[in-house]
Amino acid sequence: MERKRVFSGSRPSGRLHLGNYLGAVENWVKMQHEYDCVFAIVDHHAITTPFDPRELQTNTRDMLVDLLAVGLDPSECTLVIQSELPQHTELAWILGSITPIGWLQRVPTFKEKSEMHPDNVNLGLLSYPVLQAADILLYKAEVVPVGEDQLPHVELAREIVRRFNHRFGDTFPEPEAEVPRHTARIMSLTEPEKKMSKSLGPDSYISIGDDPETVKEKVMKAVTDTGPTSGEMSPGVANLFTLLREFGDEKQHREFLDEYEEGIIRYVDLKEATAAAIIDTLQPVRKRRQKLLQSPQRLREIMETGHERASTIACTTLREVKERTGLGPGREF
Ligand code: AQP
Numbered sequence: 001m002e003r004k005r006v007f008s009g010s011r012p013s014g015r016l017h018l019g020n021y022l023g024a025v026e027n028w029v030k031m032q033h034e035y036d037c038v039f040a041i042v043d044h045h046a047i048t049t050p051f052d053p054r055e056l057q058t059n060t061r062d063m064l065v066d067l068l069a070v071g072l073d074p075s076e077c078t079l080v081i082q083s084e085l086p087q088h089t090e091l092a093w094i095l096g097s098i099t100p101i102g103w104l105q106r107v108p109t110f111k112e113k114s115e116m117h118p119d120n121v122n123l124g125l126l127s128y129p130v131l132q133a134a135d136i137l138l139y140k141a142e143v144v145p146v147g148e149d150q151l152p153h154v155e156l157a158r159e160i161v162r163r164f165n166h167r168f169g170d171t172f173p174e175p176e177a178e179v180p181r182h183t184a185r186i187m188s189l190t191e192p193e194k195k196m197s198k199s200l201g202p203d204s205y206i207s208i209g210d211d212p213e214t215v216k217e218k219v220m221k222a223v224t225d226t227g228p229t230s231g232e233m234s235p236g237v238a239n240l241f242t243l244l245r246e247f248g249d250e251k252q253h254r255e256f257l258d259e260y261e262e263g264i265i266r267y268v269d270l271k272e273a274t275a276a277a278i279i280d281t282l283q284p285v286r287k288r289r290q291k292l293l294q295s296p297q298r299l300r301e302i303m304e305t306g307h308e309r310a311s312t313i314a315c316t317t318l319r320e321v322k323e324r325t326g327l328g329p330g331r332e333f
Contacts, residue, residue: 006035007141007175009042009082009132012059013049014198015207016066018278022183022246023147029071031145031178037077038139038310039067044082044089044131048124049117049199064299066208069288079306082135087314092127092134094321098163099130107152116199133157137172138314144175148184149195151177168324183246189222192236209289212279219243219275224267233260237267240274248277 008028010020028039041063046056060081072079082088104110104126114121124131132153136144137160144154154177161172186196188204196205206215223236233241237260245253252273259265292299322328 003036004143005139005141006031006037006143007136007139008145009040009135010063011046012041012043012063013046015062015209017196017205017207019186019196021070022186024145025070027145027180032077039077040080040082040135042082045128048128049113050120065289065292068292069285070208074302078309079302080310084307085311085314087138087318088134091138091318092131094325095134095160096127096130099160103156129153129156133160136175138317140173141175142173143178145178148179171324187235187239189218192223192239208285215279216275219271240270244274244277247281
């Protein structure tokens with residue numbers, strides 16, 4: 001039986017962090033064995049917010065290294081760099097021409113990023129979800145493993161599919177988002193009411209490549225209770241518990257929860273245990289990263305194989321789209 005196609009991507013706007021990992025990439029690693037997966041480093045998305053060209057190059061390479069180090073296996077999935085396949089942007093143009101601007105102006109990330117970078121409210125930022133829809137539809141993906149923040153984008157991709165299929169005939173499947181049950185939204189360490197994000201600065205997140213001292217320092221500084229709470233666990237403390245549950249052992253997690261419920265917990269102990277669990281988990285990942293960084297030839301080969309495979313699928317889809325929309329092939333002269 002043919003395996004369902006999966007697509008997802010990550011912006012090389014900084015280093016892969018624990019939010020990206022727990023919200024999306026951990027699922028990618030699992031799904032690569034069961035589905036036909038295409039995963040992209042979406043560098044065209046990264047240039048919609050302020051960036052430095054040299055850093056973008058390094059971040060793109062580091063993103064690839066991080067993804068491999070946490071367990072993506074190039075013999076089990078297809079890895080691509082978005083800007084190296086022009087079909088992504090070409091399909092985005094076609095889809096953009098059937099997408100009402102009103103749909104895009106309502107997208108929460110457009111509002112957030114516009115407020116964050118008022119001097120850089122560019123067209124790419126507005127049309128970001130159309131490019132994301134193109135990324136998914138180019139591969140006719142049916143499943144899109146993402147964190148919670150991406151749900152409005154996947155919903156928009158579904159609306160674009162309905163509109164396209166209605167106007168030009170059945171072409172694309174409606175993609176479904178796949179969000180993890182407990183880790184769909186990992187919170188920032190410094191501003192725990194916001195999601196962990198590269199753009200909130202390095203203290204707000206733990207990156208996959210952080211060394212043990214840095215991990216410890218960041219976790220020990222994490223915001224816990226910022227004031228009296230109405231009996232509910234504060235977002236900072238809840239976030240530490242989530243990290244401990246994901247990286248530590250269940251017994252320890254339970255013991256700290258009991259202490260919290262009895263009102264005898266010392267946050268310093270919770271932080272030390274959480275930091276130790278993260279450091280332990282990241283240790284083999286760091287080793288794999290170091291090894292991969294020493295083999296640029298291997299990285300190039302991985303990307304070449306990925307591109308070859310992805311471009312076969314991408315060209316087939318684009319040809320079909322162009323035929324259906326009266327662009328290019330099928331024209332009568
Ligand atoms: N805090 C998070 N919790 C759970 N999932 C998250 N994701 C991102 N942050 C969290 C998921 O990670 C995948 C890759 O995200 P991305 O790099 O493409 O873009 P992003 O969501 O914009 O990530 P950042 O870190 O917040 O980047 P900046 O600051 O550059 O915008 C996605 O599936 C995302 O849901």
